[in-house]
Amino acid sequence: MSKDERGRPTRRGEPYMDEPEAKPFWAACREHKLTAQRCSSCKKIFGFPPQAFCPHCLATEYEWVALSGKGTVYSQIAYHRSWHPTYQDKIPYNVSLVDLQEGGRLVTNIVGCAPEEVKIGMPVEVVFEDFPDYTLPKFRPVK
Numbered sequence: 001m002s003k004d005e006r007g008r009p010t011r012r013g014e015p016y017m018d019e020p021e022a023k024p025f026w027a028a029c030r031e032h033k034l035t036a037q038r039c040s041s042c043k044k045i046f047g048f049p050p051q052a053f054c055p056h057c058l059a060t061e062y063e064w065v066a067l068s069g070k071g072t073v074y075s076q077i078a079y080h081r082s083w084h085p086t087y088q089d090k091i092p093y094n095v096s097l098v099d100l101q102e103g104g105r106l107v108t109n110i111v112g113c114a115p116e117e118v119k120i121g122m123p124v125e126v127v128f129e130d131f132p133d134y135t136l137p138k139f140r141p142v143k
């Protein structure tokens with residue numbers, strides 16, 4: 001796989017796992033734990049993707065904290081056309097923005113139900129999908 005100057009895969013369809021700020025996030029996903037950066041100054045969750053400073057107060061000190069994995073769908077869309085070969089056998093599929101209980105909003109997929117069943121405000125919980133080189137956090141409806 002070819003990579004750019006920050007270590008990001010240039011082949012589409014894979015996450016940028018090698019950015020310095022993002023490595024702990026992907027390592028935790030590999031262990032099926034959802035984590036986020038929490039600001040040491042204002043105590044707010046940074047949000048996603050992981051970054052070098054707090055988007056709320058610009059402080060550069062933070063700690064990684066475990067999240068509950070609970071959240072609600074903020075926005076969603078169903079894809080009925082594959083825009084990349086990676087997704088050819090997955091259509092139709094859902095892409096959602098999930099607001100996490102502790103703060104932060106994550107781009108993800110809602111799984112475990114049909115794309116048209118995903119509704120804004122729906123309570124969801126994290127599940128992890130393992131691939132050979134990485135693990136993706138996805139969400140399913142809370143039953």
Ligand SMILES: [Zn+2]
Pocket residue numbers: 039040041042043044054055056057058059
């Ligand atoms: Zn802050």
